[in-house]
Amino acid sequence: MVGGGGVKVREYDEERHKMEVEKLEKLCEVGSNNNKPSLLTDLMGDPICRIRHFHLHQMLVAEYGEGGEVVGVIRGCVKTVTKGNNSSLYIKVAYILGLRVSPLHRRYGIGTKLVEHLEEWCKQKGANYAYMATDCTNEPSLNLFTKKCGYSKFRTLTMLVQPVHAHYKPISSNVVMFRLPPCLAGTMYNYIFANSEFYPKDIDLILSNKLNLGTFVAIPKKNIGRFDPKMGILPPSYAILSVWNTKEVFKLQLKGVSPLAHACCVGTRLLDEWMPWLRLPSFPNVFKPFGVYCLFGLHMEGKYGRNLMKGLCGLVHNMARDDGGCGAIVAELGLRDPVREAVPHWAKFSWAEDMWCIKNLEKKSEPSDWLTSKPSSPVIFVDPRDF
Template sequence: MIIQEIRSLFAVAPKPYRAATFQDPPTFCHVSRPFRHDSCPHRNRWAIDGTDLATIRRRLVGEWDHPRMHGWVAELGEEREIVGVIRGCIKTVTCGKKLPRSARNATDDPTTTKAAVPVYTKAAYILGLRVSLPHRRMGIGLRLVRRLESWFASMGAEYAYMATDSDNSPSLSLFTRRLSYQNFRTPSILVHPVHPHHDLSLSKNVQILSLPPLEAESLYRRLLSTTEFFPRDIDSVLQNKLNLGTFLALPSDTNFANMESFLSLPPESWAVLSVWNSKDVFRLQVRGASKLKKMCAKMSRVFDRLFPWLMIPSVPEVFRPFGLYFLYGLGGEGTAKVRLIRALCKMAHNMARKGGCGVVATEVGVLEPLRAGVPHWARFSCEEDLWCVKRLGEDYSDGSVGDWTKSAPGASIFVDPRDF
C-alpha cells in the first residue's frame, strides 16, 4: 500500500527515498535555505548560512560513517532532485535515577539522592527534517520520519524525540497529530551577544580552573550523571575537537588537592560548564531587520570601539553570517552557585570574543536553579523550546522508571552540544 502510494506520487522515480551519504550536504543547504523565513519566532529568525559546504561535509562524513547516525533523502523526477532530507542519531541517555541496593539497605530514607545512580535508555534524536517549499503538504516529511523511525526501532531505540518551536504549527501537526509524539519538555534557549570591543570583567572573588578531559569526565559522571538526557558517552563529547574545555568556578579561598579529593568532599559552593565551538559547524544570520535597527546596532559598535572603558553593551554584527559558542553541562551547588555560574558565562563571553563569535548561547530547563546566573538578552532568546517524545517499543529500560514519556520534568536538563 505504501509503495503504491509513493509511486503514484513520484511517477517518474521508482525509488524516491534512499539513505543519505556525505555527498548530499550541498543539496541539504540548498533545500534548507529557502524556508528559514517562516513565521516561527526563533529558529527561523536565525537563518543558517550554507556557504561553508566544506565544513559541513567534513562534519557529516564522520557522522554518517558511524553506525548510530543515519539519514534519508527524498528524490523527485528523472534528475533525482532532492526535495526532502532528514537525519537522526541514536545514543544512550539518562531517563531517571534510582538508589542502588546497597544504599537502599543502608538508609531508612528512600528519597535520598546522595547515592542515586542513573537509569539509562536508548533514545533516538530526530534532527534536520527539511522539505523544499514547492513540495510541502505532499506527505514527504511524514514518510521520511517513518522511515527513520523504522531504522531507530531496528537499532533497538526505545524512544524518539525532536525539538521545535512552540509556535511551529506545521511541525507540531506532523509530529503530535500524525505521528503520536507527546509534548515532553520546554527548555529555554538563552542567547547573549558578544560585545566586539571589550571583555566582561570577572570577579576577583572567583577562581576559574580549566579541567582536563579525564577530570571533567569524572566530575560529570559523579555529580551530574543523574540529570535527564545526560549522555553515557560523555567522554566522547569532552574529547571532541569542537569541545573548547570544561571550567570549574570556586570561591577564591577554596583549595583542594586533586579532583578525587574534590569529588569525595565537594566544597560548599561550586559551578561548572563546558564550551562547544559551534562556529566551526554552522553560521547564523539575523534577517528581516529594518534599516533603523541596523543603524542603531552599528552606532552601538562605533561607540563601543571609541570608548571601550565604558563597556557599552553593543550589538555585534548579526546581520551577516556569524558563529557562536554553545555552553553546556551547566551544574553547581551551594549558596554562591548563581554567582559562580555568572562568572563562568562571562569568561565564555570573553573566549567567544577572542574566537570571533557573534553570540554565546545555552539551553536550560525551565526550572533550572542556575538560570538566574546566565546573562542573556530576551530579544535574542527563546523562552520555550518544545521537545516532543514518542515511545517506540513496549519494553522499558528499567522497571523503576516505567514509561519515560509520562515522567515529571526534573529541575535540570542536559543538552548534548552535538544536537544543538
C-alpha cells in the same frame, strides 16, 4: 529505497545529493518568511555535519519524479542516555532533526514519510524512544509530529542567548577559575548529572572532541585548598560548565532588517569599541555570518554558586570576544533548572519555550512510564551535538 506517490526515500549520498540538499536548505530558510527579519543558517557546505559526531547517524532524502529532484531531507542519530527519576539505567534514544520539505511539495505527506523511515532505521539500531525539538510557536512542526507521527509533548526548555560585546567582562579577583582535563571533567559530570535526564553515556567522547573548548570550574579563592577532584573532594561553593564551538559546524546570519535598525546596531558597536568604559550593551555584527559558542554541563553549588556561574559565563564571553568569528553564547536549560537564573542573556534574543516531543518506538499502544511520569530532577542535560 521506498516508492509510493511518486516519492522515493533514499539514504543520503554525498556525491549525488550534496548540492541539491544545500539548495533545499537555502530555499526553506529564505522562503520561510520574507516579511520579517530571520536568522539564516549556513551548514558550512557539509549537510551531514550536524550529526557526524555521533557514532550512529543517518541522513535521508526524499526524491520526486523521474529526475530524482530532492524535495525533502531529514537527519537523525542514536545515542545512549540516562532516563532520570533516580534510575541508573541507560536507554537508547534517537534524536530527529533537520526535517526540511520543499515549499512547493508540502502537504503531500513527504515529511511524514521521511519521519517514518528514519524511525524504522532508529529501531533497527536499538532505539527505545525518539525525540525532536522545536520552538513552541512552530505549529506546522508540532502538528506533524504530535498529530500525524504519534509524538507527545514531553519537556519544555528555554534557550538563553547572550550577544558578544566589544568590551571584556570583569572577572572578580576573589574567584579562582581553571580548566579541568577531560578525564576529571567526566568524573565530576558523572557524579553531578547521575539523576538528570538525557545525560549521555559517551560523555568522554564529547569532552575530548575537538569542538569542545574545555570544561571550566570556578571556586572562591578562600576554598582553593578544599578542592581535589581526583579524590572526589568538592568545595561548599563552586560552578562548572563546558564550551562547545558550533562555529566549526554552522554559522548564522541575520537578514531582512531595515536600514535604520542596521545603522543603530552598527552604532552601538562602534560606541562600545571607542568608549569601552561606558560598558554599553552593544549589538554584535550579526549581519555577516557569525559563529556561536554553546554552553553545556552547567551546574552550581552553595551560597556563592550563582555569582560563580556568572563569572564563568563572563570568562566564556571573553573567550568569544577574542574569537573574532563568534557573535553569541547560547545555553539551553530546563525551565526549573536553578542555573537558569544565573546565566546572563538578552530576553529579546532568547527563546522562552523550546518544546521537546517524544515517542515510544517499542510499544506504540501502551503509555511508557518515562512519558507519563514527572521528572524527579529539574535538570535536563542538553547534548551540545544536538545543536
